[in-house]
Amino acid sequence: MDSTKLMKLREESGIKIIEIKTDLSSYAASDLRKMLEGLLAEKVEKVVVNLSQVSHINSTAVGALVGVAKRLRQSGGDLKICALADNLTRTFNLIGASSVVEIYESENSALAAF
Amino acid sequence: MAQADIQLQIPSAAFYIEPVRAFVGNLAKSLGFSRKRVADIQLVLDEVCSNAVHHGSVNATVGVKLCISIDTDTLAILVRDTGARHAGKKSWLTHERLSEIERNRSPNNESGHGIFIAKSLSDMHEMQTNASGGTDVRVVFRFLKPRDIEI
Numbered sequence: 001m002d003s004t005k006l007m008k009l010r011e012e013s014g015i016k017i018i019e020i021k022t023d024l025s026s027y028a029a030s031d032l033r034k035m036l037e038g039l040l041a042e043k044v045e046k047v048v049v050n051l052s053q054v055s056h057i058n059s060t061a062v063g064a065l066v067g068v069a070k071r072l073r074q075s076g077g078d079l080k081i082c083a084l085a086d087n088l089t090r091t092f093n094l095i096g097a098s099s100v101v102e103i104y105e106s107e108n109s110a111l112a113a114f
Numbered sequence: 115m116a117q118a119d120i121q122l123q124i125p126s127a128a129f130y131i132e133p134v135r136a137f138v139g140n141l142a143k144s145l146g147f148s149r150k151r152v153a154d155i156q157l158v159l160d161e162v163c164s165n166a167v168h169h170g171s172v173n174a175t176v177g178v179k180l181c182i183s184i185d186t187d188t189l190a191i192l193v194r195d196t197g198a199r200h201a202g203k204k205s206w207l208t209h210e211r212l213s214e215i216e217r218n219r220s221p222n223n224e225s226g227h228g229i230f231i232a233k234s235l236s237d238m239h240e241m242q243t244n245a246s247g248g249t250d251v252r253v254v255f256r257f258l259k260p261r262d263i264e265i
Binding site: 026028055062063064067070086099100 | 132157230234235
């Protein structure tokens with residue numbers, strides 16, 4: 001099964017938006033990493049990941065988001081995430097990733113932050 | 115009062131973690147854990163199983179075994195791998211390796227958070243090398259109130 005079918009990619013004002021419609025346990029996290037690395041290979045600089053339809057995220061997925069955010073910043077871009085459920089926020093806070101990746105309440109606020 | 119054990123075995127592949135996570139989530143919910151605690155239990159299970167699949171198995175056919183035990187006070191989950199995922203390393207659990215992971219854990223790192231999460235969110239966390247040379251990880255979650263289980 002390919003979970004990237006549940007990861008919708010679109011673009012708005014030059015910013016790539018990934019809307020994820022599946023929980024991010026190990027299997028889907030691997031697909032998310034592949035999708036993000038594909039964007040890096042295309043020299044995309046600005047990415048927003050919308051997690052409004054995600055009810056679970058593990059450390060592999062958080063690590064993928066942290067890693068890509070750091071690499072994008074090296075080239076002047078960034079990855080921002082938005083619309084986290086409370087338990088996802090707790091996971092980011094527990095790992096400490098909320099101090100590394102910018103988190104916004106809504107997709108619009110994440111887009112406006114670029 | 116009775117104790118119940120549920121035994122599961124999955125292929126050592128990430129794809130099979132998701133259905134187990136869903137099953138354990140439904141079980142924890144049925145046992146009366148709060149929504150927040152169910153999410154904790156599911157996350158810990160995901161992290162422990164991910165380590166077993168990625169670090170603790172020769173290949174997908176070997177499998178990861180789970181034993182889920184329910185009694186009046188606790189829900190306990192044992193995850194057992196067989197080791198030897200990487201050449202030259204049987205069990206991925208060594209005192210030195212664990213110390214290194216814990217010492218180097220940082221929010222900036224992409225990996226190395228799984229054991230920290232399992233320790234942080236469970237009421238008890240144990241790791242030890244098993245008889246087959248792999249790793250056993252046991253996590254325990256306590257009920258807020260003792261249950262009178264009829265199973």
